[in-house]
Amino acid sequence: MRDLLDRQLGRVTTYRLVTLSLLLLVVVYSVFTATGVIEGLSTGDNLVCLAVLLIASYVSNRVLGLLWRVRPHAESAVITALLLFFLFVPLLSIDTGNLVWLALAAVLANASKYVLAWRGRHVFNPAAAGAFLVVVGQEIVGREERINAIWQTAATERLFPFVLVLALLVLWRTRRLDVAAVFVVIATVLIVARLLDVAGPDQSFVDVLKTTFYSYPIVFLAGFMLSEPLTLPPRRRQQLAVAAVTAVAFAYPMWIGFLTDNPPSLGVFAITPELSLLIGNLVAFALARRRGLVLELEETRRLTPETHELVFRARRPVRFVPGQYVELTVPHARTDSRGSRRTFSISSPPDASGLVSVALRVPEPSSSFKRALLDLEPGERVHGTGVGGDFVLPADPSVPVLLVAGGIGITPFLSQLAHEPSRDAVLVYGASTPGEVPFVDELAGARVVLVCPQRPASLPDGWSYVEAPFLSVDLIAAAVPDLADRIAYVSGPPAMVNAVRPGLAKRCRRVRTDYFTGY
Numbered sequence: 205m206r207d208l209l210d211r212q213l214g215r216v217t218t219y220r221l222v223t224l225s226l227l228l229l230v231v232v233y234s235v236f237t238a239t240g241v242i243e244g245l246s247t248g249d250n251l252v253c254l255a256v257l258l259i260a261s262y263v264s265n266r267v268l269g270l271l272w273r274v275r276p277h278a279e280s281a282v283i284t285a286l287l288l289f290f291l292f293v294p295l296l297s298i299d300t301g302n303l304v305w306l307a308l309a310a311v312l313a314n315a316s317k318y319v320l321a322w323r324g325r326h327v328f329n330p331a332a333a334g335a336f337l338v339v340v341g342q343e344i345v346g347r348e349e350r351i352n353a354i355w356q357t358a359a360t361e362r363l364f365p366f367v368l369v370l371a372l373l374v375l376w377r378t379r380r381l382d383v384a385a386v387f388v389v390i391a392t393v394l395i396v397a398r399l400l401d402v403a404g405p406d407q408s409f410v411d412v413l414k415t416t417f418y419s420y421p422i423v424f425l426a427g428f429m430l431s432e433p434l435t436l437p438p439r440r441r442q443q444l445a446v447a448a449v450t451a452v453a454f455a456y457p458m459w460i461g462f463l464t465d466n467p468p469s470l471g472v473f474a475i476t477p478e479l480s481l482l483i484g485n486l487v488a489f490a491l492a493r494r495r496g497l498v499l500e501l502e503e504t505r506r507l508t509p510e511t512h513e514l515v516f517r518a519r520r521p522v523r524f525v526p527g528q529y530v531e532l533t534v535p536h537a538r539t540d541s542r543g544s545r546r547t548f549s550i551s552s553p554p555d556a557s558g559l560v561s562v563a564l565r566v567p568e569p570s571s572s573f574k575r576a577l578l579d580l581e582p583g584e585r586v587h588g589t590g591v592g593g594d595f596v597l598p599a600d601p602s603v604p605v606l607l608v609a610g611g612i613g614i615t616p617f618l619s620q621l622a623h624e625p626s627r628d629a630v631l632v633y634g635a636s637t638p639g640e641v642p643f644v645d646e647l648a649g650a651r652v653v654l655v656c657p658q659r660p661a662s663l664p665d666g667w668s669y670v671e672a673p674f675l676s677v678d679l680i681a682a683a684v685p686d687l688a689d690r691i692a693y694v695s696g697p698p699a700m701v702n703a704v705r706p707g708l709a710k711r712c713r714r715v716r717t718d719y720f721t722g723y
Contacts, residue, residue: 210698210719213377217543219279221377222428225370226286230254232366233357242362245294253293253306254285260307261285264314272318274587275535279543280330284313287331287428290421291353291478305351309338324496325590328485329435332478353478358424364417371427378433379719382440384426386447387454391422394455421477425454435485437492438528438592445491450484497522497530497588499560501580507642510565511612512578513551516586518558526553526619527693527718528593530560532586536576545589546573549616549695549718551643553623563642565612595693595718597624604628604689606712608704610675610696611635613720617695618643621650630684634675634700653683675700677707687711696720 213221234250236242245253261281269276288309295302313334317326320333335353342350358367375381392413399412417423430450436443456475499516506512524530531547552561566574580586597605597620607617607629617631632653635641638660648664655670663669672679681687692708694701695718709715 206698206702209373209376210702213373214698216541217545218374218377218433219277219283219543219545220541222283222374223279223286225374226283226290226428229363229366229370230286230289233360233363236362242360245298249295249298250293252298253295253303254289256303256307257285257288257310258282260310261288261314264311268314268318277533277535277544280317281314284330284334285310288313288334290358290424291331291335291355292351293357295351296349301347301349302351305338305342305347308341309334309351312337312341322489322495324498324587326434327489329429329432329481332429332481332485335478336476336482353476355421355424355477358421359417359419361414361418364423367424367427371423374427375431378431380431380443383436383443383447384431386444387426387430387451388422390448390451391420391455392416394452395420395422398455420454422454425477425481429481430484433531433592434589435488436592437488438590439492440594442488442491446484446488449487450480453480453483456480496590498585499532499588500585501582502559503582504578504580507563508640510567510640511563511642512566513561513563513642514577514580515552515559515561518560521556521558522554522560522591524550524554524591525596526550526623527596527616528591529595529616530562530591531589532562532577533589534573534576534580534586536572538572540572542571542573544573544576549593549595549619550591551615551618553619563612563615563618593718595695595716596620597627597693598691601627603691604686605630606680606684606687606690606692606708607631608675608680608692608694608696608708609633610700611640611720613694613696613700613718614643615695616718617693618646621647625650630690632675632680632683634696655679675704677704677711680704680708681711689713691716694718 233242234247237245237250238247261284262278265276265281292306292309313330316328316330316333320327339352375384395416396412399415403412430447437446453475454477498519502515502517504512504514529547529549531545533545535544548562548564550560551563552559564574566578595616601624605627609617609631614633621629630651630653632655634655638656638658641654641660644664649666652667653670654667655672655675657671657673659669659671670679670683688711690712692712692715694705694708694715698719701717701719705715705717
């Protein structure tokens with residue numbers, strides 16, 4: 205089941221998955237309103253609101269990109285519009301004034317990416333920022349009939365099963381189920397406690413739990429907004445802290461009412477779901493001031509028939525821990541379903557001069573992104589949204605480790621072994637053919653067990669060979685007899701990682717994984 209999910213979800217980028225999921229929710233919601241399953245505005249009114257948001261978001265994103273002299277990410281603008289649809293629809297009425305303010309929410313959301321930014325990286329979730337700013341704007345001008353982010357569409361009983369399934373798919377794809385779980389559990393406990401207190405003994409716990417999930421956008425916010433990678437800190441423990449703070453802020457009106465029997469009223473600055481997310485964004489910014497990167501291509505090397513390495517130089521030294529990844533953006537024409545952004549494990553060790561290397565496998569046919577990346581000429585620049593990830597070795601260099609790589613999953617280990625060559629590390633590397641073994645020179649001298657169907661003509665010092673069609677736990681155990689003393693790190697295609705992870709978990713001190721989904 206895990207392999208099936210990874211294979212299917214890996215066919216599209218996270219951005220495309222979120223876009224398709226939100227569009228599917230719009231379709232389901234529209235069908236329900238058209239058939240009377242959900243009462244509210246007509247389907248036509250819903251589509252008018254959606255059209256206004258999409259046009260305003262896309263156009264403003266393009267204009268702002270021109271003003272800031274960057275090529276904007278079109279799919280990001282579409283996602284922002286779809287999120288705002290679920291925050292604001294249905295409106296009390298769709299007169300011209302309300303539609304103008306709805307469009308303004310989309311414009312402000314996109315503007316927040318450029319104005320409320322830190323060194324090329326936006327600080328706040330755009331949809332949440334747009335929703336909050338439009339409410340503040342209406343307060344400033346003294347508008348009587350206001351539009352507010354009521355989140356009614358995002359928290360609807362009939363729509364909840366669809367929201368739940370699609371949110372879980374997004375969280376599975378982004379490997380943030382634990383982050384969402386922290387938010388959902390804390391927010392649910394606080395809200396349920398208050399509702400039980402208000403309802404009294406006659407209300408069952410199950411009914412209160414249903415009311416919580418059908419009335420508050422807990423799952424929607426966790427799956428589609430809290431999980432946004434650009435506003436989360438880089439390390440998992442930081443992300444869990446942000447989720448906890450956001451959950452407390454989210455439940456604050458109910459929670460403080462539970463403690464004082466007097467829920468607070470703060471007017472326009474009342475704690476709303478979007479404001480709770482903005483508070484979490486601020487905490488994330490305080491924990492790690494992630495900034496965008498500008499990388500200039502130095503050279504491209506072809507290492508094997510299918511493997512290429514690109515060496516970039518940053519304007520300033522890039523701070524990262526070996527094993528972390530960088531997300532690159534390469535805008536290009538005729539973008540396919542793989543999108544124009546992709547994450548790559550950094551294959552080079554930290555370098556004071558700003559050199560950053562990534563490697564990628566480019567099979568035929570390849571994605572439009574990989575073709576555009578390889579078409580770059582020396583001196584051309586790409587943008588990185590930042591560095592992140594927790595696939596890092598223990599801080600104590602005396603801890604022995606087992607490194608298991610499949611194919612291009614070798615890249616994080618290159619950075620780690622170059623940074624700490626004296627660490628007690630054994631690398632078990634699975635390759636499809638002897639001709640697809642890159643970085644032989646870089647790994648010469650390291651303790652490497654090469655697993656391949658055919659034996660190479662020669663092996664570097666420190667290497668040994670095992671003839672096998674693929675990696676297995678028994679094979680690894682036979683090659684590395686002291687598994688029980690080691691922490692295992694497994695990197696590569698999801699099928700390989702899922703195949704060896706359970707067995708290694710029983711034989712090693714601990715197992716950490718890094719999935720190369722979609723490669």
